[in-house]
Amino acid sequence: MKYLSTRGDSALRSFEEATLGGLAADGGLYVPETWPAFGEEEIRAFRGMPYAQLAARVIARFAGESVPAGELEKLLERAYRNFGAREVAPLKQLDDSLFSLELFHGPTFAFKDFALQFLGELFGRFIGARGRACAIIGATSGDTGSAAIEAVRGRGGISLHMLHPAGRVSEVQRRQMTTVADANIHNLAVDGNFDDCQNLVKAMFNDAEFKKRHALAAVNSINWARIAAQTVYYFYAAVQAGAPERAVSFAVPSGNFGNVFAGYAALQMGLPLRRLIIGTNRNDILARFFESGRMQRRELHATISPSMDIQISSNFERLLFELCARDGGRVRSLMEDFAKRGEFSAPPEALRKAGEIFRARRFTDEETRAEMKRLYAANGAFTDPHSAIGTAAARAFAEDGVPTIALATAHAAKFGDAARAACGAEAPMPPALREALRREERMTPVANDLDAVKELVARGAAR
Ligand SMILES: *Cc1c(COP(=O)(O)O)cnc(C)c1O
16 A cells, blocks of 8 residues: 655655655645455454454555554554553443444543554554664644653653643643653643644754754654544444444544544445534634635634644645545645635535535534533533534434444543533543552743754654
């Protein structure tokens, strides 16, 4: 399997090159040259298969010759062995046709562990084989930072430098990052906001000499290996709810469009899906696109579902590429419009195609709290605000006789303030999370200054 860019550069890359490279040279995102496909018989055989084994079957189609099949399965066994649920991703039935797929049993209690635990193993393997140390740098405003840290802590030859805006991430999220004691983990608390952190990371990648000297690598949300890992749970859950004999729908709380794009990938690979339903918070750029065909950047609002507080859905470019019949030149010109003017309009044919599968709806904080309260009253269980946007979206587009699976993306205890406000009660902390949060914090405060940050990265980089 080879990969090409969404912006027209047709040079083909291997899975290994796409994983380590992150972004394509022309600024586009990597996509598979063709979609691998499973027949109905093969999909039926997924039913009852343990998670890591199913993951190996699905991801083998993407990894191609970059990872031998036997090794891939071992690597996936390791990636998912630290999950707190035997099923890895338990599927719970909420009512006649609504299910919740719990994606929060990983080490950091959010769905990003599914992709990042796998990515950590992959980096370990690729870097080990190349015999060269690398420095991973990233910026986080929330769940990605801790998931990346858990994925590479203690790995030889890899250092991780995670920038977060000092004083602007929640206490749970900060402690999840700063209480990890491994020597290869470096938390940089930047005196600035999230955009400042992202700009510092971009500036380091744009310094070719610095990038080469430390073999800089990224684990951000556009990495293809993350999407590949996320396609697995669509297959895993759909066969339990009746696929391939009957089509099922998924409802996905969305921000950067990575999670729901993995569902679209599963559809391309032969999984019979009826609808992909998108839920957003007040930052509704995606909901507005599916209504109007116009992608338009607006002011960013802070909400009770902070992991979806985004202005630009970076993975959306991959869908645009498919909707434009894989015309990379077209995608490039639309993305250039967006960079220049903060908006673009998709061709009518693209919007029509999107409407065959996608539905989208936005939810205010008030509506989200109402859904959390409703779920608490109905099931006696706490739901985190992101996951509640998922079930609310599922109910908004419910169809008779179509099972709908809402993706639950975080554990309620990670967003305890929201649970308290909505349900008037305290969401119980899982012991592993409580334990982790008690440990001593370790981070380095740094000015919003490129040279100061570079010096810290250089000092901490593995050799
Ligand atoms: C990252 C995240 C999301 C959004 O996922 P995308 O892939 O960015 O659309 C939703 N919920 C939680 C809890 C997250 O951490």
